[in-house]
Amino acid sequence: MEQIEVQTQARQEFREITDSVQNVVQAGGIADGVCFLFCPHTTAGLTLNENWDPTVRHDLGLVFTDLVPHRSDFRHAEGNSPAHAKATLVGNSLFLFVRNGRLVLGSWQGVFLAEFDGPRRRRVFVEVIPT
Amino acid sequence: MEQIEVQTQARQEFREITDSVQNVVQAGGIADGVCFLFCPHTTAGLTLNENWDPTVRHDLGLVFTDLVPHRSDFRHAEGNSPAHAKATLVGNSLFLFVRNGRLVLGSWQGVFLAEFDGPRRRRVFVEVIPT
Amino acid sequence: MEQIEVQTQARQEFREITDSVQNVVQAGGIADGVCFLFCPHTTAGLTLNENWDPTVRHDLGLVFTDLVPHRSDFRHAEGNSPAHAKATLVGNSLFLFVRNGRLVLGSWQGVFLAEFDGPRRRRVFVEVIPT
Numbered sequence: 001m002e003q004i005e006v007q008t009q010a011r012q013e014f015r016e017i018t019d020s021v022q023n024v025v026q027a028g029g030i031a032d033g034v035c036f037l038f039c040p041h042t043t044a045g046l047t048l049n050e051n052w053d054p055t056v057r058h059d060l061g062l063v064f065t066d067l068v069p070h071r072s073d074f075r076h077a078e079g080n081s082p083a084h085a086k087a088t089l090v091g092n093s094l095f096l097f098v099r100n101g102r103l104v105l106g107s108w109q110g111v112f113l114a115e116f117d118g119p120r121r122r123r124v125f126v127e128v129i130p131t
Numbered sequence: 132m133e134q135i136e137v138q139t140q141a142r143q144e145f146r147e148i149t150d151s152v153q154n155v156v157q158a159g160g161i162a163d164g165v166c167f168l169f170c171p172h173t174t175a176g177l178t179l180n181e182n183w184d185p186t187v188r189h190d191l192g193l194v195f196t197d198l199v200p201h202r203s204d205f206r207h208a209e210g211n212s213p214a215h216a217k218a219t220l221v222g223n224s225l226f227l228f229v230r231n232g233r234l235v236l237g238s239w240q241g242v243f244l245a246e247f248d249g250p251r252r253r254r255v256f257v258e259v260i261p262t
Numbered sequence: 263m264e265q266i267e268v269q270t271q272a273r274q275e276f277r278e279i280t281d282s283v284q285n286v287v288q289a290g291g292i293a294d295g296v297c298f299l300f301c302p303h304t305t306a307g308l309t310l311n312e313n314w315d316p317t318v319r320h321d322l323g324l325v326f327t328d329l330v331p332h333r334s335d336f337r338h339a340e341g342n343s344p345a346h347a348k349a350t351l352v353g354n355s356l357f358l359f360v361r362n363g364r365l366v367l368g369s370w371q372g373v374f375l376a377e378f379d380g381p382r383r384r385r386v387f388v389e390v391i392p393t
Contacts, residue, residue, distance in 0.1 A: 042311050
């Protein structure tokens with residue numbers, strides 16, 4: 001099990017980690033398999049989306065901000081309940097196929113760490129099972 | 132890694148692909164394992180839900196339309212930012228258990244391609260790891 | 263493939279199942295691997311979130327109730343369309359890494375069955391693939 005470390009910069013941020021994941025896969029030397037990614041945090045998640053046009057990330061941010069607004073009747077004293085809910089909506093784990101040592105991604109797809117309560121130091125665990 | 136092709140018909144559509152996945156699993160000949168599905172698109176996803184009563188799909192459509200409305204301050208010039216956000220909410224990958232060559236599904240569960248920016252030609256990659 | 267049974271108590275509830283999953287993993291005797299969890303229901307899902315402070319679960323409940331309200335134009339006659347939509351938002355499957363026979367979880371992470379149409383008897387299927 002390998003580990004990627006990411007220092008996020010903003011309260012909410014979709015930070016691309018495709019190249020870091022690809023580097024871990026290559027170093028592991030498994031040509032064909034399934035690559036599993038796991039984010040051990042409760043206010044951040046993992047998602048795939050377009051990595052070509054940065055406006056997509058910007059608009060995703062607007063959507064998530066709107067989707068889970070602050071409420072005065074939240075009980076969690078840390079004040080980051082929206083971040084917890086967004087993490088559950090996005091999910092903490094995803095997998096990708098690996099062929100010839102490369103991640104199999106659509107033309108516009110990148111892997112993103114979704115930060116909802118940053119800036120923080122975040123980790124992503126990576127493991128490849130050969131097929 | 133096998134591939135399923137789907138031609139969606141509407142802008143937004145929950146299109147069942149359970150039988151296509153089952154056919155790929157059967158052709159692969161692995162009796163017991165985990166079947167991984169991956170959707171290489173940024174405005175479509177994969178989900179499980181009820182396949183018996185088609186009104187469930189209809190109501191899911193209403194929910195997703197409401198959940199992510201268009202906003203005048205979206206910056207992505209293609210105008211499909213809601214579709215990108217819905218794909219992140221639904222997710223692009225899922226797995227199913229396989230027993231005796233059959234997908235393990237609940238009584239009412241089917242596998243759906245969630246189209247959010249159709250009609251388009253979509254692909255789903257399928258791979259089974261034996262257990 | 264093992265099975266966990268859960269009797270939920272409320273209409274909507276985030277019920278922790280971390281210990282039950284850990285017990286299944288330990289009984290299976292695989293030291294290092296990936297543990298796959300699958301929920302065969304269309305109005306319940308699986309998610310990871312904070313298990314230390316119970317107010318997080320409470321606030322998650324508020325968010326999900328708000329996110330998918332009832333609508334008069336829902337067609338599904340059972341009246342539980344919001345529960346179906348919430349299950350698709352949360353997802354029905356997730357995986358966890360296993361090291362030395364223990365689930366790899368962040369300091370605050372627990373595994374939850376997300377009940378959206380309870381109280382009901384629910385099942386979660388568990389399988390570990392060694393790495």
